[in-house]
Amino acid sequence: MAELTTIARPYAKAAFLFARDNSALAEWEKMLGVAAAVAEDPAMRAWLQQPQLSAGQKADAFAEVCGDALNESGRNFIAQLAEHGRLPLLPAVFELFHAFVAAQEAFVDVELVSAQSLEDAEVERLVGSLKKRLGREVHVSTRVDEALIGGVLIRAGDTVIDGSVRGRLARLAEQLNS
Template sequence: MLKGAIARRYAGAIFEIARKQNTMDRTLEDVKSIAEVFAHRKLAYLLREPKIPAQRKETALRQALAAKVLPTSLNLALLIVQRELVDVMPHIATEFEHLVLDYRNQAVAEVTTAAPIDDAQKDVVKRALEQKTGKSIIIQTRVDPSILGGVVARVGDEIIDGSVRNRLHVLQQQLLSGISLSNDDEFASEDTEGFAEPANR
């Protein structure tokens, strides 16, 4: 079975437990913590190595997690190790976070701008994305000068590209393919009329 399918199955199981026990926030923290613990090189080797006794693995895992996570979360970690799915844990954490966001009608938007934006500008982008997606948006920002200006937003698998770089690319494609610009086109202006082919006289 593919890692994605396995991750969704385990994420779905722990999600239902967290929902019934009303421990969604804590379980989300736990699942992320488990994924981080599994990423530690020495512990990851110990947990993956088939020659190391299962009891030693369980002891190491309990020492690393028991004081930090809920019993149900610890049981998840133990089950993952028992079934030799340590490499799948990051995918389980990602799938679980997606389930929590969907449950709360939220979405994370990765917003890229050419220069840093202030809180007021973030709020404008947030409201626009909420109107487009119908979800409460959690914004994560990053700066990439190469987009020149505007905003590029990724919400899940959807990319909303409002960058100057993208507009220039679209304009170049239109010019190279010989598409005439109508008066309604967002690029139609005195600045671009000079590129139009001369009319027959």
């Protein structure tokens, strides 16, 4: 995975700089999101691995599947990736692009995982606390995982705050076993 990220980074950076300079960050993020989803499709992956297809054929077919989601610049970007055999990197390019946008716009994506559905007031309180702690705007998504038993697990980039009952029990078991 680290190797894929290393290879994808220059492409993501180039796309980010182009989008930023053309005031099109949101448009490019949407385009790359669609392209990443197409690249992750198992049928598309298998199709792209056919050695008899030229880079141009792969780029044209890929852009055709993406349809109107790609503008001319997006199609050119896809063509460049195809030329260098990098179309399978699109999911990693999209993730890195999103990280560059997040850094530029000073926000962080946060996932709140709870054992039960959270009330809006609880989410707002957690978001307020996270804004103070992280010093950034917070874009939050929530999901339920009953295996947590209770509490909340918070993922913000590389930071994980485990306030779940399952996490506390695991730490207690670790202490008892050591």
